[in-house]
Amino acid sequence: MPHILAIDQGTTSSRALLFDTGSGAGLRVVASAQEELPQHFPASGWVEHDPADIWSTVLRCCRAVLAKAGLTAAGLAAIGITNQRETTLLWDRATGAPLHRAIVWQDRRTAPICEALRAAGHEPMITARTGLLLDPYFSGTKLKWLLDTIPGARARAERGELAFGTVDSWLIWNLTGGQVHATDATNAARTLLYDIGRGEWDTGICGLLRVPMALLPEVRDCAGDFGLTEPAIFGRPVPILGVAGDQQAATIGQACFEPGMMKATYGTGCFALLNTGDKRVASGNRLLTTIAYRLDGQVTYALEGSIFIAGAVVQWLRDGLGVISTAAETQALAEAADPGQDLVLVPAFTGLGAPYWRPDCRGAVFGLARNSGPAELSRAALESVGYQTRDLLEAMRADWAGATGGVLRVDGGMTASDFAMQFLADILGAPVDRPVVTETTALGAAFLAATGAGLCGGPGAFAESWALQRRFAPAMPAAERDRRYARWGRAVAATMAV
Helix, strand or coil, rough: CCCCEEEEECCCCCEEEEEECCCCCEEEEEEEEEEEEECEEECCCECCCCCCCCHHHHHHHHHHHHHCCCCCHHHHEEEEEECCCCCCCEEEECCCCCCCEEEECCCCCCCCHHHHHHHHCCHHHHHHHHHHCCCCCCCHHHHHHHHCCCCCCHHHCCCCEEEEHHHHHHHHHHHHCCCCEEEHHHHCCCCCCEEECCCCEEEHHHCCCCHHHHHCCCCCCCCCCCCCCCCCHCCCEEEEEEEEHHHHHHHHHCCCCCCCCCCEEECCCCCEEEEECCCCCCCCCCCCCEEEECCEEEEEEEEEEECCCCCHHHHHHHHHHCCCCCCCHHHHHHHCCCCCCEEECCCCEEECCCCCCECCCCEEEECCCCCCHHHHHHHHHHHHHCCCCCCHHHHHHHHHHCCCCCCCCEEEEHHCCCCHHHHHHHHHHCCCEEECCHHHHHHHHHHHHHHHHHCCHHHHHHCCCCCEEEECCCCCCCCHHHHHHHHHHHHHHHHHHH
């Protein structure tokens, strides 16, 4: 029975999952392995990863999951890759050695670059071509910073000696022994350098940021040929046949193939995507227009709202405040919180994402009382994710008539919290569906690789295999929902005013 190896390289961990392709009910996870990825914070607002850690954790997870399943590379039909997007790497083409730590998508060091470009009037042109806003979140200004900062880097890049890539490109490069420098359309669409309408790197924006075109990877379909792994890695070559950025992979894994379908993934951050089909919707509410996927050369677009802090707010309770030992504790604490207290936590630890885009903001807590404690903070932390999601959905509804505000499909680690998911349904006033398979990011990568290998029946057949685990129906009275959301709005306004 052929298996698919899905690599899911995230912000806080690397994972590898094996899917079988012969169960008759879609792709099924048969084994998984995971390893934490060290984070580095060299300055306030700066977030970095060691590229060697990204590669070594992925490699160990891949080998571990094969060992768990008792498989060798002979049992693999293909590899699919999904990755944290926007994280930026620069390396030497001859040696494969990185020139700097990877600058993570959360990093805010390029805010002054973005502000200078905005002040010079470049944002409308950049948004029209890329669908993105001028924000440190995206790769382009991170790459400019690297070229500006590392002595001799730009001259070497112009000579073709260096390679730029997001995490997918870095993994493909290492898996193929430096033979393939490529990315897929979804990752390219997050760089601030790619024209999503023409489907090519934008020479004008690259010139504006002084990014040499020789640095850039080849852009391919999500279900495409990304080369063969170096034989020594797994004992024999394995084709890499599927690649997508993590949020697009989750959209595919949630089978959101029809226009109007929405998903939200709750990991370190939260990312909501709305399928808009072949229609490229320009947002009037500071959402992003992006590529949901590209199959057989055909692009499907999406509106996306990005929340920088979702699951990371629970990590803050654990690691920053020390009020919990494990994330699972927040469920019981939130349920035990004093109902008379109405804390609002705005987790703008690395700025506010959509629809505000305020990288300068920092977090705040409102409504603290003398007896506020871990329970009340836990409840406020979980509720903050629901409030931020409603911000995104309100903006989507304003941007596109096809955003009917129907069912929201959810995935990611935070969806394990029934409290958080029920509050999400309550504050949205809409059903929230949690699927049986919550590893939807890896599932999407596996589907792409299986499609590339000719082992899937296409999006329609895959959609039929999607299964509901639980639906959370809204139970909060409308007046209470409106009161609480209005209070959230005031708290965000106050945070932005500081």
